[in-house]
Amino acid sequence: MRSILIPLALLISSAAAHAATCASLAALSLPDTTITHAEAVPPGPLKPPYGDPIASLPAFCRVTGILRPTPDSEIRFEVWLPEKEAPKGKPAWNHRLLDVGNGGFAGTIAYGQMASNLRKGYATAGTDTGHQAEAEDASWAYHHPEKIKDFGYRALHLTTQRAKTILAAYYGEPQKKAYFDACSDGGREALMEAQRFPEDYDGILAGAPANNWTGLLSAGVDVSHTVIAHPEGYISSFKLRAINTAVLNACDAQDGLKDGLLNDPRTCHFDPATLLCKSGDELTCLTAPQVASLSKIYAGGHDSTGNPIFPGLMPGGEADWRDWITGGGPSESRYMLNFFRYMVYDDPAWSPLAAAVDASVRTAHEKMAEPLNATNPDLAPFIAHGGKLLLYHGWNDPAISPLNTIAYYQQVVAKVGPAQAEAAVKLYMVPGMGHCAGGPGPSGFGQIGLPSPGAGAIDQLQDWVETGKAPTSIIAAKYTADRKIQMTRPLCPYPQLAQYTGKGSTEDSTNFTCAAPPQ
Missing domain, CATH: 3.40.50.1820 (Alpha/Beta hydrolase fold, catalytic domain)
Incomplete structure (x- = not known):
C-alpha cells in the first residue's frame, strides 16, 4: 500500500x-x-x-x-x-x-x-x-x-x-x-x-x-418457507389495501394524531388474526394460511432454534408492499435467489424451498460476511x-x-x-x-x-x-x-418523536415539536 x-x-x-x-x-x-x-x-x-x-x-x-x-x-x-x-x-x-x-x-x-x-x-x-x-x-x-x-x-x-x-x-x-x-x-x-x-x-x-447483507438475504430463506412454499398462503396485492386500513384503524390514533402515519410502529401491536375470513375468501379478509404469512412477514426470519436472523417489516406501510413483497404472484425474492445462486453457492439451480435455513445462514455468513x-x-x-x-x-x-x-x-x-x-x-x-x-x-x-x-x-x-x-x-x-x-413534518433525532402541539394545520411542520417518546 x-x-x-x-x-x-x-x-x-x-x-x-x-x-x-x-x-x-x-x-x-x-x-x-x-x-x-x-x-x-x-x-x-x-x-x-x-x-x-x-x-x-x-x-x-x-x-x-x-x-x-x-x-x-x-x-x-x-x-x-x-x-x-x-x-x-x-x-x-x-x-x-x-x-x-x-x-x-x-x-x-x-x-x-x-x-x-x-x-x-x-x-x-x-x-x-x-x-x-x-x-x-x-x-x-x-x-x-x-x-x-x-x-x-x-x-x-x-x-x-x-x-x-x-x-x-x-x-x-x-x-x-x-x-x-x-x-x-x-x-x-x-x-x-x-x-x-x-x-x-x-x-x-x-x-x-x-x-x-448476509442476514438480510438469509432471512428470506426462512420467510419463503412460510410465504412461498405454500401457495395458499400467498397474499394477493389486491388485499394489501385492506390490511393497511385495518392496521391504521387499530393504531393510527395511538400517537395522538389520526393522519395515516404511525409515528413509531413498534407501539402498534396489530394482530393479523383479526382479519381472518369468517365465511369464504374475500378481498377484505385473510385466510388462515394468509394470516400465517402476514405474521411471518412482520416477525422476520429465524433459525431452527428461534434465534432471529433479521428483523421483519413494520406495520403501517402494507399498501406499498406490491413491488417488494407480494409482486404479481407467488415468487421468491430475486435478490435472495441471485445472492445464494451466484455469490454463496455458485449454483444457478439453487432454490430456497429445497434449502435448509440454518445451513444457508451459516454458509452465507462464512463465505460472504467479510466482503459484504x-x-x-x-x-x-x-x-x-x-x-x-x-x-x-x-x-x-x-x-x-x-x-x-x-x-x-x-x-x-x-x-x-x-x-x-x-x-x-x-x-x-x-x-x-x-x-x-x-x-x-x-x-x-x-x-x-x-x-x-x-x-x-x-x-x-x-x-x-x-x-x-x-x-x-x-x-x-x-x-x-x-x-x-403538499405538507411538511419535522424529523427528530432518535429516540425523539414529532409531537403535534394541538394548534394549527397538521400539514405544517411549525405546529410540531420534537419530544421524548412517552414512557
Missing part, C-alpha cells in the same frame, strides 16, 4: 502548484487506472450511457475511467468537476466533494444524483462497483470472487481515492471536505467506508443501510478523524427492516460510548417513508439528491462537519407531482 500512497501524495502536491485543463486529465498516470475520457462539457442536456437524458446541467469537466486492481476487475467510474470560475449566476465549485452510491447489486452509476450534486456546485464521483447490470442481477458474481470484493468495498474506496487525486490535479488544490450520500446498498457502502476506510470521508449520509457486511459498530477511528455520520430510515420501508438500523445505531452507542456517539452519530426515523423515499408521509429532506423545504440532511451534515453545529430537527416535505409542497 505504501508504494501506492506515496506517488498519490506527490501527485496531489504537484497538482496544487499547477492546475490542469480538463483535457489534460486524460494523461494522468494513476495506479491500476486507465483514464478513458476527459472533456469539458458545455451547459445543457446530457445523455448518459443508460437511463433518461439529464436536462439543464451547468458546464463541467467530465472524467471517465476504469480501475483494474486485480486481473478480474473492471471498475468503471466517473468524476464530474464544476467549472473553477462559473459565469455570473451559475454555481462554481464549492470546494467540496460529494460522492454517490448504488442500490441493489449495483451495476450502474447514479447519474441523476451526480447531476443534482453538480448543480449545487459539488465535485462528484460514482462507480458501477465493477460490473454493468440491472440492480437485481448478480449473475456477474458467478465464480468471480474478486468482483464480489470490488462490489463489496474495493470499488468505492478506490473511486474515492482517484476522485480526490483527479480533483486536486484539475483545481490545483484538494477539496475542503469530502462527503458521501447514498441509500440501501449505498447505505451499506456508506457504513463500509466509515468502518474500513475512516479517512475517506468527513461526513456520511447513510439511508436504510443493507449493512447486514458492514456491521462493525466500532466507529472510533472515523470519529477520531473528525467524521460525522447521519443515519436515516423510513418506518414504512418494505425492503429493509428499519429495526436493523436502530439496532446498529444502538450498537455504535454501546461500543464508542454515549458521549462520542452523541458528538458524531445521529439517527432519524421517518414516519410514512418507504425505501429511501416515497410513501404516504413527507419523504423529501435533501437525501440522495432530492429536494428539501429548507436546510436538508446533506446541508446539516455539512454544517455539522465544518462548524460543529449538530443537526436538531430536519424538515421533510411531501411533494406533489409538479414538485409543490
